[in-house]
Amino acid sequence: MSPRTRVALLPAIVAAALLLSACATPSASPSDGGIAAPVDVVGQGTVIQVGDAAPEFCLGAVAESYPPQCSGPELVGWDWAANEGSETASDVTWGTYAVFGSWDGAALAVDSAIMLALYDTVPVVDPQLDEANAGASSEQQLADIQAEISDTAPVEVLSSFPQNGYLFVQVVHDDGSVQAWADQTYGPDVVAVRSALQDLTER
Secondary structure: OOHHHHHHHHHHHHHHHHHHHHHOOOOOOHHHOOOOOOEEEEEEEEEEEEOOOOOEEEOOOOEOOOOOEOOOOEEEOOOHHHOOOOEEEOOEEEEEEEEEEEEOOOEEEEEEEEEHHHOOOOOOOOHHHOHHHOOOOOHHHHHHHHHHHHHHOOOOEEEEEEEOOEEEEEEOOOOOHHHHHHHHHHOOOOEEEEEOOEEHHHO
């Protein structure tokens, strides 16, 4: 191949490389808020809609004001008319529900819902709350982790509390990657990650 031919081919090679790099977008991972595929879940919390904004599913703290104030993942396909038990004040509509739907890592596509007061579940005992299965971490160790984990965790921490030798941490949803991060960061059997949106396949 002559030098002139090699020079002529360079622009085409560069263009092809740029095209390939543009197409090779990394897939979403749980650590940055995405999941591999939507999962069927159920969650319990406050559904709230402010004005014409999209309704949200509050899974964490709710300010005790009137109307209440909170935020959470967007609910896609929510219909107030199809769900009893809501209240409206100052252009805010809200109610507490158990919501079933498909979670894609950012929003919950609603399949159905039931007023939380009518939602009857079979109690599930968390094995890490069993005194016979207590963790080995001290109260001070757990307090130190609790003080920083909201800033270091790869996803939003909704709440946390130490009990029975573990730090229990609630997030919107964990497919296992957040627990893996916690085990790698703080050691196994220290942080117990729990999902507010629970996989229906595991119930």
